[in-house]
Amino acid sequence: METELRERIINASLVLFERHGFHGVTVNQIVETAGISKGGFYHHFSSKDELLFVIHDIFITYVLERAASSNQQSLPPATRLRSIIKDFVSVFDIYKAHLTVFYQESIYLKPEHEEIVKRKRQQFKGIIQSVIREGVDTGEFRKDLSIEITTMAILGMVNWTYKWYQRSGEKSIEEIADYYIDLILHAVLSDSTK
Known part of the structure; x- marks a missing residue:
C-alpha cells in the first residue's frame, strides 16, 4: 500500500511535470x-x-x-559490455517519462541532489571505462582505443535515444539495443576477436 501510494504520486507528477514543467506544477495539483x-x-x-x-x-x-x-560477473569484457549496453538502452523504454522529465527539468535540482545524481552518473561511466580498459588490456578490444573517447561515444550515442525513441516506432527497444551493441562491438573488438 505504501509503495503503491508513492508510485501514484510519482506517476501523477511525471504527467504534470512533462506537461507543465516543474515550476508550473503545485503540490496541490499533484495530490x-x-x-x-x-x-x-x-x-x-x-x-x-x-x-x-x-x-x-x-x-x-x-x-x-x-x-x-x-x-561483477566472470565473463569476457565484450559480453559484459553487451549486457551493460542492453540494460542502458532498455531504460529509455522502462523509464521513458522519468527521462523526459530529467532532461527537461534537471536544472531545477537542488545542489545536494544534483551532486548525488552526478556521482551516480560518474560511477556508471567508471564501470564502462573499466570494462573497456580490461578489454584493451586482454587484447579482446583494439589496442589503439582511447578509453575516454570510446566511453563518451557510447554514453553520447545511447543517451541521445531519449530524443527520438518512440514505443510506436519501427524498431522495438530490444532491436535498437541490438543495433547499438553490433555497432559498438564492431568498433571496439580487435581483429582477432571479430
Missing part, C-alpha cells in the same frame, strides 16, 4: 491528480524538490545497479 491527501504526499516526500530528485534517482540507480551486476 489532486494522484487522488491522495496533502498529508499523504508529505508522508512520502519532504518537498516537490525531493520528488524531482527521486524521479531522477530511480532510473540512474536502476542502470547503475544493472551495470555493476553485469560487471
Whole structure:
C-alpha cells in the first residue's frame, strides 16, 4: 500500500511535470491528480524538490545497479559490455517519462541532489571505462582505443535515444539495443576477436 501510494504520486507528477514543467506544477495539483491527501504526499516526500530528485534517482540507480551486476560477473569484457549496453538502452523504454522529465527539468535540482545524481552518473561511466580498459588490456578490444573517447561515444550515442525513441516506432527497444551493441562491438573488438 505504501509503495503503491508513492508510485501514484510519482506517476501523477511525471504527467504534470512533462506537461507543465516543474515550476508550473503545485503540490496541490499533484495530490489532486494522484487522488491522495496533502498529508499523504508529505508522508512520502519532504518537498516537490525531493520528488524531482527521486524521479531522477530511480532510473540512474536502476542502470547503475544493472551495470555493476553485469560487471561483477566472470565473463569476457565484450559480453559484459553487451549486457551493460542492453540494460542502458532498455531504460529509455522502462523509464521513458522519468527521462523526459530529467532532461527537461534537471536544472531545477537542488545542489545536494544534483551532486548525488552526478556521482551516480560518474560511477556508471567508471564501470564502462573499466570494462573497456580490461578489454584493451586482454587484447579482446583494439589496442589503439582511447578509453575516454570510446566511453563518451557510447554514453553520447545511447543517451541521445531519449530524443527520438518512440514505443510506436519501427524498431522495438530490444532491436535498437541490438543495433547499438553490433555497432559498438564492431568498433571496439580487435581483429582477432571479430
